[in-house]
Amino acid sequence: MYDGLDKPLSEGLIIEMEYGLRSIRMGEIYEGVKRFKEGAGRHGNLY
8 A cells, every 4th residue: 555655646646546446346345334324433433
């Protein structure tokens, strides 16, 4: 996750976008959204 640190800003942003899109495609985000919707992560409650 430090892949873009030594790159120009435009390249670093592309790398970050690619990681974000990969996470969306893998479905990781949906489990986290579901947990947040159910109350996890609010008011210090992580579970």
